[in-house]
Amino acid sequence: MPLSSAPPASLKVLFATSEIHPLVKTGGLADVSAALPAALHRLGVDVRLLLPGYPQVMDGLKNKWVVATGIFEFGEVRVLSSVMPDSGVPVLVVDYPPLYRRAGGPYQDAHGRDWPDNALRFGLLSRIGALLGSDASPLSWRPDVVHCNDWQTALIPPLLYYAQGARAATLMTIHNLAYQGIFAPELVTHLGLPPESFSMHGVEFCGSLSFLKGGLYYADHISTVSPTYAEEIQTDELGFGLQGLLSERRQQLTGIVNGIDAHQWNPASDPYLAADYDAAKLGRKEANKSALQAWLKLDPDPAVPLLAVISRIAPQKGLDLLLEIAPALLELPLQIAVLGSGERSLEHAFLKLAREHRGKVSVTIGFDEGLSHLMEAGADIFLMPSRFEPCGLNQMYSQRYGTPPVVHATGGLADTVVDATAATLKDGSATGFVFEPFSAPEFLAAVQRALAAYGKKKTWRTLQKNGMGRDFSWEASAAKYLALYRSLIK
Secondary structure: OOOOOOHHHHHHHEEEEEOEOOOOOOHHHHHHHHHHHHHHHHHOOEEEEEEOHHHHHHHHHOOOOOEEEEEEOOEEEEEEEEEEEOOEEEEEEEEEEHHOOOOOOOOOOOOOOOOOOOHHHHHHHHHHHHHHEEEOOOOOOOOEEEEEOOOOOOOOOHHHHOOOOOOEEEEEEOOOOOOEEEHHHOHHHHOOOHHHHOOOOOOEEEEEEEEEHHHHHHHHEEEOOOHHHHHHHOOOOOOOOOOOOOOOOHHEEOOOOOOEEEOOOOOOOOOOOOOOOOOOHHHHHHHHHHHHHHHHHHHHOOOOEEEEOOOEEEEHHHHHHHHHHHHHHOOOOOOEEEEEEEOOHHHHHHHHHHHHHOOEEEEEOOOHHHHHHHHHHOOOEEEEEEOOOOOOOOOHHOOOOOOOEEEOOOOOHHHOOOOOOOEEEEEEOOOEEEEEEEOHHHHHHHHHHHHHHHHHHHHHHHHHHHOOOOOOOOHHHHHHHHHHHHHOOO
C-alpha cells in the first residue's frame, strides 16, 4: 500500500529518468527531467533525481559520495549522492561501470546501434528505483511517490507491486508511447520479476517483455505530457498496441502539458543572442536574423522571411512533408534553416536541398545549443509538422521568442498553439498556424497563410506579441503534478 505518513509540505518524490539536461540529452525528456524537478524543488517538494552513472553524469556531477552499496547477481552496485549544479536538486546515481561507463550515447553506440544489453542497463536502473521506494531501501530517506519516466524506468511499478511491505506510490509518465522497451521474454526473471508477472495482465506484450506495458499496467497512476495526447494514445492510430490498456485505465490517466525553462529560454536575457529583446522591443529581433543569416551563410536579406526547423530528422516529425513541399516553397522569396539529426536518408535529402539552393537553404546536421537559441530568435516562422507530438517544446520556445509556429493539430501542438483565424485575431488569442489533416497540401496551405500574415506588419506584430504573452513556465505544470502526487498518497 502506498505510504501516506508525510505531510504535504514535506512530500518526498523520487524522480527516475534516463537523461537530464545539461549532463546527457537525446531529446525533450532531458529538458523535462531538469526543469520539472527544479520547479517542484522551488515549490518545497523534497525531490531527488535517480540517474544512471553514464560518463557524462559522472564527469558532470562534482562532490559525489557513496550512500549505499548492494550486491546483485552480476556484482557490486553503488548508489552515489550529489547535487545538480544549476538547480541544486539532489541526485542519486546508479554507479555500475560495466553497464553505464562506456563511450557513445545513453541508448546507442557511436554507430547508432542500440546497446545489446539495454534491458539489463535500464532493468538495473528500475531495480534500484524500486528498492529505494520500498521497505528494503538502504537509505533513511523514503519517497512517498516514485515518478517514472518512459520505458527506461517503467519496471519500477511492477517491481514495487511484487515487493514485500509498504511501498511508495507510483506515477508512470509517457513522454513518447512509440518507444516501449521490448525485449526477450526469458529476461523477466533476470530482471527481478516473478514468472507470474509475464502475462497479458502484466509485462507480456505480443509474446515479449515490454518495460512500458509493465509500467502502465502496475502504476498507481499514469500521466502523459498533454491532454490531447492522453486522448490520442487511446486510439488505434496512436496507441501503438497499448490503446486497449490505456482505455481501460482512462480514469487513472492524466494529461499535463510540459512547461519550458523560462529563465533559460528568455529573449530578454539570452546569452546566445546577438541582441536581446522583448515584446516592447521587437525591432531588436532583426539583429538576430542578420546574425543567423551570417552564421548559416544565407543571403543577408532582412526582408525575406526565414523559416526554421529544429528537430529530430525523422518521419514522426513530419519532415518528409517539408521535403515534399520544398520545391513549391523555394519558388517564393524565402529562406529555410534546418538543425537536427536522425534518419540518414532524410538527412541526405535535406543536405542535397541545401547544396542545390546555396544562400537560400541551410542544413546543419547535429545539435548546437547556441545555434538553436539564435534560430528561435532570428527566424521569422517556425515549422513543426509532426505526425504526432506528445507535447513538444520548440513550439513554446518559438512563441516566447516572437516566432509564430506552423504546426500540425496533434498532441501538445494542438494544446499550445492557437490558429490565426479572423476570430482568434480579433479576440487576441491567435499565436500561430495550425493545419489538419496531416498532408502536404494542408501543410503548404498553412505555410502560405503564415507568409501572407508576415506580409501584414500590424497582423504579424499582433501574433508575435500574443505568443510572447503566453505563460509556458514550469510553475503551472509543476503545481498540477504536485496535486497529482498528493492525490496518490491519500
